[in-house]
Amino acid sequence: MSDKKVRVRFAPSPTGGLHLGGVRTVLYNYLFAKKHGGDFILRIEDTDQTRFVPGAEEYIFDCLKWAGLEPDESVQHGGDFGPYRQSERKELYKNYAEQLVAEGHAYYAFDTPGELEQMRQQYRTDENPAPQYDNKVRMQMRNSLTLDGDTVHELMHSDTPYVVRIKMPDEETVSFNDMIRGEVSFNTSLVDDKVLLKADGMPTYHLAVVVDDHLMEISHAFRGEEWLPSAPVHVLLWKYLFGEDKMPQWAHFPLILGPSGKLSKRDGATYGFPVFAMNWTDPKTGDLTEGFKEMGFLPEAFMNLLAVLGWNDGTEQEIFSLDEMIEKFSMDRIHSAGAKFDYEKAKWFNHEWIKKLTVDRLQLLVKEVLKSKGIEVADDELLNKVIDLVKDRCTLLTDFYEQAGYIFSKRLKALIYLLFSRNGMMLKPCSSRS
Incomplete structure (x- = not known):
């Protein structure tokens, strides 16, 4: 490394959804910059006005915020080297x-x-x-x-x-x-x-x-x-x-490969797994392409699985936090050959991270899942106990609904209330929102 300050950049075109290969490029840039005390810059390359898609720029920033890879300089964050839009x-x-x-x-x-x-x-x-x-x-x-x-x-x-x-x-x-x-x-x-x-x-x-x-x-x-x-x-x-x-x-x-070659943006529907970081709706056609976030992936797991798609630290370790990746990352451990994406392995990473995270970290995420299914939970204490009880059985965040959604359903609460009432026991009526 020279004495010159490390400054790296990711320069996407605002033309659609953010492919997992793009997120991995961001991640490697980010890890390298933070490893060496440098800056990560996001520059929007929008010079091809014929391919510009409304909403795509904001979507890119939303994806990186979810992933925990915030730029040091960008259109949104400012900096001394702007403008950051070409x-x-x-x-x-x-x-x-x-x-x-x-x-x-x-x-x-x-x-x-x-x-x-x-x-x-x-x-x-x-x-x-x-x-x-x-x-x-x-x-x-x-x-x-x-x-x-x-x-x-x-x-x-x-x-x-x-x-x-x-x-x-x-x-x-x-x-x-x-x-x-x-x-x-x-x-x-x-x-x-x-x-x-x-x-x-x-x-x-x-x-x-x-x-x-x-x-x-x-x-x-x-x-x-x-x-x-x-x-x-x-x-x-x-x-x-x-x-x-x-x-x-x-x-x-190196490229990220699918079952039959380079994993392109169009391959999600073909292979039956997401290729975008977050849901992307094409503003022209209205077509929805589902993302890893909405499929139930944790950002910690998504970053972890992308990091090892082409890199390892030289040991058998597979589960890395972002801080651990920053500490251990080096360019000489990146492979030159393409890395094959395995969706089953990706789900394994998510399962391991769900087991690893605290109940407090999972609480809001599980609440969002249940809310998307029409269940709003007001009793945080009960929710925490349920999360701790079932999280080892959950591969995706969406599994919390299947494993425990019934506990918070209005129908079950009404049934419990009825049974207790018939036995002469007092039970506080259910909240209409939980």
């Missing part, structure tokens, strides 16, 4: 994009959607079914590399839509050290000229993530391995704009 930083990115063009590392491209499709058809082969805008085709397209200066000036000042693309160098090797995978290398000729600035003036992820990580003084950039193919673009942008020596340390976390 759409509010729009002008910053344009300046950096123009700097890249001026220095010959990027170019303006004026190709229309029709021209791009024509290019794909022209260069499509059995070996290359999805041609890209790269060093092989860029000189056949309509951009500032192929057009004369006057034409480029005229197009840019006549409201003609254009994007800025990085100019990937030919036959160079880009390498960096990944804290999990060691040295990783790429041939630049195999990477396409990614769009950095879109026609609406918004940056793509590639430009924004580098600029924001620099300006927010991010020391370590941790993300899922699906972003590995983009790494050479980001390394070059760091080199061109700020110098490779200013680049954060990288780590790409």
